Amino acid sequence: MKNRHAARNHRQLQPAGGRGAIARADARHEHASGAVLEVVPDGFGHAAEFATDHVVPEWIKRRVLLLNVTYEPLTALPARRAVVLMACGKADTVHEDEFGPIVHSADWSVQVPSVIRLRTYVRVPYRARIPMTRAALMHRDHFRCAYCGAKAETIDHVVPRSRGGGHSWENCVACCAPCNHRKADKMLSELGWTLRAELVPPSGPHWRLLAATKELHPSWVPYLGVGAA
Numbered sequence: 064m065k066n067r068h069a070a071r072n073h074r075q076l077q078p079a080g081g082r083g084a085i086a087r088a089d090a091r092h093e094h095a096s097g098a099v100l101e102v103v104p105d106g107f108g109h110a111a112e113f114a115t116d117h118v119v120p121e122w123i124k125r126r127v128l129l130l131n132v133t134y135e136p137l138t139a140l141p142a143r144r145a146v147v148l149m150a151c152g153k154a155d156t157v158h159e160d161e162f163g164p165i166v167h168s169a170d171w172s173v174q175v176p177s178v179i180r181l182r183t184y185v186r187v188p189y190r191a192r193i194p195m196t197r198a199a200l201m202h203r204d205h206f207r208c209a210y211c212g213a214k215a216e217t218i219d220h221v222v223p224r225s226r227g228g229g230h231s232w233e234n235c236v237a238c239c240a241p242c243n244h245r246k247a248d249k250m251l252s253e254l255g256w257t258l259r260a261e262l263v264p265p266s267g268p269h270w271r272l273l274a275a276t277k278e279l280h281p282s283w284v285p286y287l288g289v290g291a292a
Contacts (some may be wrong), residue, residue: 126276128283130157130180136269136286137185139276142175154179158282177282193270195230201237202273203265209236209258216240221262223248232264 127145129137140148146166148154156176163175193199200218208215215237222228225248236258238246246254265273269287279287 125163125175126280127176128178128272128280128286129154130178130286131187132181132184134180134286135187136272136283137181137187138272140179145179146173146175148181149173149179152182154181160280160282177280178286193232193265195232195235195264198276199265199270199273200232200235202270203232204237204260207237207259208239208242209260209262210242210246210256211239212259213239213242217243219243219246221251221258223250226250233262236262 125142126139127142129140129145129148131137145154149156150171150173156173156178157180158176158178159174160177163177165172165174167173197218201215204215206215207213209219209221217238217240219236219238219242220228220230221234221236224230228234246256251257273287
């Protein structure tokens, strides 16, 4: 009696049906280290991975650009989520990645791409102002110091916060460490410095993605507009 009760309590639910490639069989990927990764659905439209030697494959760290059906950039997905969308017939490859690993099952395989596109339109709520993040600010200023043009490493407030300056697109710039140290809490007029470009908030749907992504795959750039250059 106790054994039957225990069996009922530990009965496992079967994963929800989907494309046979992943719903019926696991998808195995041979990692360079020799680990075998299995990608299987968890019953909620996601994928779970299990490495036989507990080594996380490098491809799991990859990001894939997701485009709307209109080619509008939406977000940068984890590679495993991109594979699930493709396996379920919800997205197609737009740009292949020659260095991408191949994930396969008994009757279906795919090379992890760099860009995919949804098959149906997804409505994105309009946001009037792009949130300012470190990544987005660096992209706006092209990773160059706003004062000398050297490689930027930090963020500086043009009007120091100690002197009433705000933390906004109109008062923050990418800055190299030497310029940041030299400027300290001084005003530009006190140093005789000028800005290399006008400080304006960026606009466009791709900036939502840039606000959260520092490194971009080269194949993403055509879909991200001037701000990604």
